[in-house]
Amino acid sequence: MKKRYLVTAALPYANGPLHIGHLAGAYLPADIYVRYLRLMGKDVVFVCGSDEHGAAITVRARKEGVTPREIVDKYHTSIRDTFEKIGIAFDIYHRTSEPLHHETSQDFFRKLLQNGQFEEKESDQYYDEVAGQFLADRYIIGTCPVCANTDAYGDQCEKCGSTLSPTQLINPRSTLSGAAPVMRPTTHWYLKLDEHEAWLREWINTGQADGQQLHDPATWKNHVVGQCNSWLDQGLQPRAMTRDLDWGVDVPGEIPHAQGKKLYVWLDAPIGYISATKQWASDHHTNWEPYWKDKETALIHFIGKDNIVFHCLIFPAILKAHGGFILPVNVPANQFLNLEGNKLSTSKNWAVWVHEYVAEMPGREDDLRYNMIKNMPEQRDSEFTWKGFQESTNTELVGNLAGFVHRVLVLMHKNYTGVVPAIDANREFKSGWNAEQVGTFDDELHLLHLKLEEMGREIERFNFRDALRILMEISSAGNALLQFNEPWKTIKDDPELVKVVLKLALQYVAVLSVALRPFLPFAAQRLRDQLNLQPLNDDRDLLDIHNELAEGNPVIRANHALNPAEHLFTRIPDEVIAEQIAKLQATAQANQPAVEASEPAPAAHPPVQDEIQYDDFAKLDIRTGTILEASRVEKADKLLKLTVDLGFEKRTIVSGIALHYQPEEIIGRQVVVLANLAPRKMRGIESQGMILMAEDAEGRLSFVGPQEGWPNGWGVK
Numbered sequence: 001m002k003k004r005y006l007v008t009a010a011l012p013y014a015n016g017p018l019h020i021g022h023l024a025g026a027y028l029p030a031d032i033y034v035r036y037l038r039l040m041g042k043d044v045v046f047v048c049g050s051d052e053h054g055a056a057i058t059v060r061a062r063k064e065g066v067t068p069r070e071i072v073d074k075y076h077t078s079i080r081d082t083f084e085k086i087g088i089a090f091d092i093y094h095r096t097s098e099p100l101h102h103e104t105s106q107d108f109f110r111k112l113l114q115n116g117q118f119e120e121k122e123s124d125q126y127y128d129e130v131a132g133q134f135l136a137d138r139y140i141i142g143t144c145p146v147c148a149n150t151d152a153y154g155d156q157c158e159k160c161g162s163t164l165s166p167t168q169l170i171n172p173r174s175t176l177s178g179a180a181p182v183m184r185p186t187t188h189w190y191l192k193l194d195e196h197e198a199w200l201r202e203w204i205n206t207g208q209a210d211g212q213q214l215h216d217p218a219t220w221k222n223h224v225v226g227q228c229n230s231w232l233d234q235g236l237q238p239r240a241m242t243r244d245l246d247w248g249v250d251v252p253g254e255i256p257h258a259q260g261k262k263l264y265v266w267l268d269a270p271i272g273y274i275s276a277t278k279q280w281a282s283d284h285h286t287n288w289e290p291y292w293k294d295k296e297t298a299l300i301h302f303i304g305k306d307n308i309v310f311h312c313l314i315f316p317a318i319l320k321a322h323g324g325f326i327l328p329v330n331v332p333a334n335q336f337l338n339l340e341g342n343k344l345s346t347s348k349n350w351a352v353w354v355h356e357y358v359a360e361m362p363g364r365e366d367d368l369r370y371n372m373i374k375n376m377p378e379q380r381d382s383e384f385t386w387k388g389f390q391e392s393t394n395t396e397l398v399g400n401l402a403g404f405v406h407r408v409l410v411l412m413h414k415n416y417t418g419v420v421p422a423i424d425a426n427r428e429f430k431s432g433w434n435a436e437q438v439g440t441f442d443d444e445l446h447l448l449h450l451k452l453e454e455m456g457r458e459i460e461r462f463n464f465r466d467a468l469r470i471l472m473e474i475s476s477a478g479n480a481l482l483q484f485n486e487p488w489k490t491i492k493d494d495p496e497l498v499k500v501v502l503k504l505a506l507q508y509v510a511v512l513s514v515a516l517r518p519f520l521p522f523a524a525q526r527l528r529d530q531l532n533l534q535p536l537n538d539d540r541d542l543l544d545i546h547n548e549l550a551e552g553n554p555v556i557r558a559n560h561a562l563n564p565a566e567h568l569f570t571r572i573p574d575e576v577i578a579e580q581i582a583k584l585q586a587t588a589q590a591n592q593p594a595v596e597a598s599e600p601a602p603a604a605h606p607p608v609q610d611e612i613q614y615d616d617f618a619k620l621d622i623r624t625g626t627i628l629e630a631s632r633v634e635k636a637d638k639l640l641k642l643t644v645d646l647g648f649e650k651r652t653i654v655s656g657i658a659l660h661y662q663p664e665e666i667i668g669r670q671v672v673v674l675a676n677l678a679p680r681k682m683r684g685i686e687s688q689g690m691i692l693m694a695e696d697a698e699g700r701l702s703f704v705g706p707q708e709g710w711p712n713g714w715g716v717k
């Protein structure tokens with residue numbers, strides 16, 4: 001392990017509130033990881049802040065008739081407070097409108113210019129002659145060439161989700177004046193990304209740069225590496241790092257042609273991690289530089305998959321182009337969380353807003369955290385449902401965890417007035433880990449330690465779902481320990497045995513009070529109070545427990561007095577869930593276009609085809625696989641070129657799914673493949689098989705695949 005850690009979480013855009021997809025994508029995984037490192041006594045700094053520049057903010061300000069400053073102040077405060085309420089424990093939550101950030105970004109720009117990293121280029125851009133200014137993509141609206149939506153933006157159509165450029169819009173008009181924009185030449189600085197392609201490819205795929213091993217590529221997620229390679233394979237192009245805008249970081253004034261130019265928001269935003277670290281260091285009278293420049297620092301970026309290219313290719317290129325900075329050792333990006341069968345959408349208000357959740361469900365911060373971690377989209381998209389949320393609280397948090405803790409504390413009070421008894425350590429009893437086995441206090445304490453180590457290893461590998469599962473196994477084993485040994489019955493005949501069993505169960509509870517902290521920090525604190533243990537100070541508490549357990553020592557010793565038992569979690573009643581579902585249904589109804597109000601008649605299913613024999617079916621060799629890479633096929637708007645891992649080999653498959661799936665969203669998805677279909681050339685590419693898809697009456701396509709984590713290359717029968 002490295003000497004110190006600098007952990008970043010994607011800067012939220014100060015243009016709207018946080019929803020649960022943001023939490024599940026970047027902030028919860030980062031928070032779990034950082035809290036764990038702190039508990040293990042590591043030197044770690046966790047930085048984040050509001051991204052307060054970019055045209056979307058000025059567009060919004062104009063729409064609401066306020067200044068951009070008012071917009072960012074409002075959302076910065078609201079986002080910062082929401083993070084605090086849901087227990088995301090940054091060391092600093094900074095903002096990119098701070099002068100320190102402007103200076104830091106401008107210094108970067110100067111240094112890149114001085115190092116010959118920019119190419120100054122003139123290009124034609126839309127200009128509003130009435131308003132007298134160049135138009136950012138967001139300032140231009142027009143008709144979407146894909147879906148004919150008349151209010152598509154110059155960079156994206158929010159109706160069909162297509163990525164656009166302003167020149168693709170039909171009948172473009174300026175949002176400033178309504179005038180039709182004209183083309184005018186303007187000068188910008190382009191980062192020569194093409195010159196960075198070779199080392200980036202080597203670094204991403206081997207972990208090596210400048211002849212040094214900087215990270216182990218096996219620890220990177222497949223879909224992250226796959227998306228990077230898909231970009232690299234298309235060839236990196238010089239990318240404009242400046243914009244004609246009136247809100248943002250100025251191009252340093254001493255540079256010729258700087259007038260009216262701002263830094264591209266994706267140049268300044270990641271530098272925001274550095275300025276946040278500088279501010280933190282200044283607040284704590286320490287030096288920021290080791291956290292960004294010392295090879296003994298592990299830099300880790302937590303982000304959602306939509307930011308992979310910026311954090312894995314463009315920002316590393318910027319850091320290298322500047323010189324003197326370390327590169328990230330990992331970018332454990334998550335995929336997307338969906339909500340009740342649909343994509344989360346800010347513009348359609350299809351979301352669970354975190355600030356509303358904490359207001360409507362006080363005291364249930366950890367209920368949400370638990371459900372989000374359990375369903376975290378680590379390898380592929382996942383889904384939040386209110387029913388699933390209710391069930392995870394009622395069954396797992398109340399039934400398993402809180403039930404166990406409560407039983408142990410109640411029995412400790414009933415039998416020993418809440419004072420931990422001394423025990424005969426040689427007594428044998430039934431193990432909570434295996435009903436067939438017996439063990440002693442020391443044996444079982446050792447098994448508990450092994451489990452705790454297993455949990456830590458999963459956190460270190462960014463497998464937070466698995467880590468949470470192992471944590472809950474500790475609680476399940478505690479419950480089993482009580483069930484197998486029945487202390488409430490045995491107390492009459494064998495009181496000495498009951499002492500051993502309950503004291504051991506109490507060790508489980510005490511270990512949980514620390515191990516819960518990265519996942520459920522509020523519950524961990526409530527549990528510490530009930531156990532009458534010191535509040536955690538986030539400095540090596542878990543390491544101390546490891547050390548005690550390694551030496552065979554109990555975590556809570558004889559004569560320690562416990563506080564009264566309370567319920568750690570309570571059931572969520574059906575009415576609460578019904579209310580939340582009704583709220584979403586109202587949103588769905590409001591989104592429904594009026595013309596679709598009358599329901600169309602259901603389409604008839606096509607008739608079943610002619611009967612076949614089993615032998616006919618057995619000729620089809622259908623295998624499981626995983627999509628490693630995906631890219632568009634030139635001049636074929638329906639086709640994607642895929643690389644599919646079949647376990648024993650990788651295949652190139654051309655698939656007609658491009659109208660239904662974006663290449664970047666399907667990397668890492670598990671599929672089933674017809675593996676013995678004769679190869680066929682499509683648009684000059686040999687397709688070596690076929691991905692099986694479900695199709696509905698409207699011609700929509702859906703992947704079919706095995707359950708999560710299924711191995712590649714095995715038969716489907």
Ligand SMILES: [Zn+2]
Pocket residue numbers: 144145146147148149152157158159160161162
């Ligand atoms: Zn569209």
